[in-house]
Amino acid sequence: MKQGNFFTISVALIVAVGGFLLGFDATVISGAVPFIKNYFHLTGVGGDWKLGLAVSCLGWGALGGNALAGFLSDAFGRKKILMLTALLFAVSALMSALTTDFSVFVLSRVLGGIAVGGAILIAPVYIAEISPSKLRGSLVSFNQLMIVIGISASFFSNYFLLSLGDNCWRWMLGVEAVPAVLYFVLLFFVPESPRWLFTKGREAQALHIFTKVAGPEHAAKEMSSVRQNASEHVAGVGVTALFGRKMRFVMVIALAIAFFQQITGINAVFYYLPTIFSQAGGGTNAAFKQAIIVGLVNLGMTFVAIKWVDRWGRKPLLVLGTAGMAISLLTCAGAFHNSNYQLTEKSFTVLGDAKVPAEIIGDLQKLDSQVFATDKQFLAHLDNKLGAERLALFHDSLATAGLHISASLVLLAIIGFVASFAISLGPVMWVLLSEIFPNAYRGAAISVVGFWNSVVSASVTMIFPWELSHFGAAGTFLGYGLLALAALVFVLLVIPETKGKSLEELERLLAGNELSTPK
16 A cells, blocks of 8 residues: 555545544434433423433534534634534533433433534545545445444444443443543544645645555645636635526535435434334334344445445445335335234243333233234224323333234345445445535535435424324334435436546536536
């Protein structure tokens, strides 16, 4: 490996640790959900909304990080903002682990969300700005790779900490402080973005870093390209300028791809993964184990995306992935649609393992066995027979115990969905966003698009418990599947190919709407 490549890859990997923290912080909550639901007494319709808030508040906090990160990084540098996110990750982890108050818990997760909002935008931008064009797609994908490593690590961590009892959720959330502090320390060893340095008049430092990346010839070429681009620099770009004629086509692409990445339900699936598998008929331990399997698939397919994003291009991966997502989600909807609910001897065993009181199990055994099409009908029947207040705390366990479904088909469908996302909308969206914006607009544009992405993400995760309660798993996954089909159509008709072009070349072509979609 060339010395310059070693330097660039090392820097990219360090910066991408922010992606690890992002992935860990986002999905570690999935293991804590059943425990915080009981600890904070989140039951009934109001409880569904509070649980949705507890899970989605990370996304709402990310809105603040999205809104500020691009502008602050333009003012103070990419590196300083990344260091700030590391500190926020650590504070959030410790606060959420130690609190006994629901409001403080939500606040701590909001702080983590601010860190997520900053890291998810600035890390890929930094990597794109320091990378040679021939390596840019793969190196920017390092950030997505570290996100999925963080996701997998959270599933492993949750599973192994499960044995600590009812307070295991505190350890699940608090352990993140360790890698957060490590990230803060490692960032001292990376340079500032050379393109940002150039915009601040520090050309000698920018030239030095470009030289370390790929040698003097590369540095001279990059500096010439950046200098030529600077002649068209727009000072003080505001939000209004992003929607002018020059940027309209670029913003349509960016906002749409950011919308489809989240509206198809990826974070709802990740944040509630053990809950979904429990609803598919597995016990708590089995659900956590299946979550680990999904995390490993996500990790493996991200490696595939990194290998092929600079070979096949961005668009082919997006087409393949969105098609796979649609098929998988519709399959999952079909599996839940063909399920039914009834109490059997196996149901009573599952309820015993879930620590439902023996008195309640005994009363359930006296009921006549009836078959119901949905969990809502099933639980309403049981509430009518034994009392809603008496059963409220055990609705999740009752739904799990009464469900009869092809659990293996649900597992395969979820794996297919996650695998398809991991080779397409997961990493490729961030590659595109790091490429398509002109240098002068990049900080402002990435904040606006990231803000929009977080709005969609937080909304989807917040209403997911309510959707499951009102539409059932079948209706919820059907909606996601139809939206994935819409994403496929958009990719086929609108998304251009960007591989192999420098950031400045893309600015000249794409902002002028000269870059046509490849045939």
